Amino acid sequence: MATVLFAQPNPKKQPWIQLFNGKDLNDWTVKITNHPVGDNYNNTFRVQDGNIAVRYDKYDAFDEQYGHMFYKKPFSAYLLVLEYRFVGEQVKGGPGWAIRNSGAMLHGQAPETMGLKQDFPISLEMQLLGGDGKHDRHTANLCTPGTNVVMDGKLFTPHCVDSRSKTYAGEQWVRAEALVLGDSLITHIVEGDTVLTYSKPQIGGGNVDNYDPAVKVDGKALKSGYISLQSESGPVDFRRVSLFDLSPYMNNPKQLRAALDYLKKRKEK
Numbered sequence: 001m002a003t004v005l006f007a008q009p010n011p012k013k014q015p016w017i018q019l020f021n022g023k024d025l026n027d028w029t030v031k032i033t034n035h036p037v038g039d040n041y042n043n044t045f046r047v048q049d050g051n052i053a054v055r056y057d058k059y060d061a062f063d064e065q066y067g068h069m070f071y072k073k074p075f076s077a078y079l080l081v082l083e084y085r086f087v088g089e090q091v092k093g094g095p096g097w098a099i100r101n102s103g104a105m106l107h108g109q110a111p112e113t114m115g116l117k118q119d120f121p122i123s124l125e126m127q128l129l130g131g132d133g134k135h136d137r138h139t140a141n142l143c144t145p146g147t148n149v150v151m152d153g154k155l156f157t158p159h160c161v162d163s164r165s166k167t168y169a170g171e172q173w174v175r176a177e178a179l180v181l182g183d184s185l186i187t188h189i190v191e192g193d194t195v196l197t198y199s200k201p202q203i204g205g206g207n208v209d210n211y212d213p214a215v216k217v218d219g220k221a222l223k224s225g226y227i228s229l230q231s232e233s234g235p236v237d238f239r240r241v242s243l244f245d246l247s248p249y250m251n252n253p254k255q256l257r258a259a260l261d262y263l264k265k266r267k268e269k
Helices: 253-265
Strands: 028-032 045-048 051-054 067-071 077-086 101-108 124-129 141-143 147-151 154-156 174-181 185-190 193-203 226-231 236-245
Touching (some): 051 226, 067 101, 101 174, 124 174
Antiparallel strands (some): 028 067, 045 051, 051 236, 077 174, 077 236, 101 124, 101 226, 124 141, 147 154, 147 193, 185 193
């Protein structure tokens, strides 16, 4: 009987997945606090000048209407690349901590499982902060709505921890990356520098309200989930949201190392 040979995954031949096509938001689903899934209240998320733009020009006040826009399918292992910038002024009524503040949510729950009044998806937030011209404000930090992680060998339960990044003030574009390897290792990277690393993401803790208890199973490992972008009361642009899928390599350590080495040697084109 002839031996069947299976083709090995080859990162050099693997295309990047463009989560944002530069034209529309058809591949994304919006969920804003106090609004049903799919209701892009006041056109908060829109495409403007070829970018994903988060805007509040139709708001009278923010009124704790935190929003998230979810990509259409979940992922388990990947390198996420996005470029963002903060623009303009915070909408009236936005909390002080949310000035020049947004994020990319990783391993998040599906949007249709969120409660009507739920503020944040159960997820891991790569928090994006812009400099205010006065203080050091690191970016690609970690916040944990309804989750915990392991850092330095111990369960980390505080809500947020700062990265080691520089401060990026003004309206400059910043490149942030998240290397996510299932429920093992997650790394945040800013402009090519590794700024934060943690492991063993899992459901647990607080800092999320009005969720369905059936979804928040504390202690459950987060092996995969949805990626979403935030609206937290400050206008922000995203001009690139791309992903390299690493799931084909996860069952073979040698192939995974080769794929990671390949990604280190060249940036996405």
